[in-house]
Amino acid sequence: MTIATPVTADTPVNSELATPVAEKPANVKEVLSFLTANFPLCFISEGPVKPLKVGIFQDLAARLGEDAAVSKTQLRQALRVYTSSWRYLEATKEGASRVDLDGQPAELIDAQQAEHAAKLLAESKQKAAEKRKIRQQEQKALAAKTVQAERSPGAAKPVRSEQKRPNKNPKAASKSVKAPVKAVQSPVVKPAAAAVELAALAPQHTVVGAKVLVKLGSSPMPATVTEVNLPDVTVQLNSGMVIKTRQDSLFQA
Missing domain, CATH: 1.10.1710.10 (ProQ/FinO domain)
Structure with a gap:
């Protein structure tokens, strides 16, 4: 280009x-x-x-x-x-x-x-974090499978065993105690918000410049009508994003 x-x-x-x-x-x-x-x-x-x-x-x-x-x-x-x-x-x-x-x-x-x-x-950041977490879990699972395959009979390489030397300082040995692992707290799940009752937007009110609500996903979003070609309507969200939808997906703001 x-x-x-x-x-x-x-x-x-x-x-x-x-x-x-x-x-x-x-x-x-x-x-x-x-x-x-x-x-x-x-x-x-x-x-x-x-x-x-x-x-x-x-x-x-x-x-x-x-x-x-x-x-x-x-x-x-x-x-x-x-x-x-x-x-x-x-x-x-x-x-x-x-x-x-x-x-x-x-x-x-x-x-x-x-x-x-x-x-x-x-x-958006939450979704990115969840995807990153899933990738990390998949990498750990793959690494664990690789280690398990290497340790399976017939696949493991011979390793020279070394005799452990006696610890001459028993006091130092008693100090090397692993710290207890802290329990992972489960995330608090917030109760879902009550559903909002929406009033359908009449076709005669569907005009360029009208303030409306457009339902994307689970929650309605405020928008402005920018182009009308019924039954298709183009609106612009307050964030600046432009989307094309149908007239029956619009509600009164």
Whole structure:
């Protein structure tokens, strides 16, 4: 994929793409490289990032045009990956300013949006820790099987036995007592929160800009309607993530 040349302070940012793309990016990583190259004041590849303006997907679609090498589906996937990264969620703090494609300040992050980002970050880190724990357990199990196989009859190598020397200092021997192993406490399981009753969103209320709740997983999340093509509706979560869902999955905020 062709990467655009860096934009300097004397060059108008994003008046048009720095360099046309010869072919469509093959994956999300290449789409993100395309965005960071052509919109460097908005999308940041390394270091601290800035929260994106609400409605950034529509701005991107309008700026790139219908004949863009990057499709709308690829843009949605790239935005979902970008806004769910730990760097992005850590930057979504109350009072922080969102930015548009040209790096200009937009709306500020409110307390609800910051709380939602912190919740997503904690859940993501917990899942990563659980996966890491599972990998460690699998490695230990594999190592134990390897040792057992080496010690099995016919596979073990002969080992020279050495006669233990008598301990001339019995007092020192009495001190070498292993400390008792502390019992591992089971994690406290918190009771599940009471289910929230949701009111279905009527089709006539499903309009661009409407504040709604979209149910993802076990809990509803606040979002804003950005595109309506019934029965499909595109919404943007407060974290900046853009998703496409159905109208019957939306509820009154």
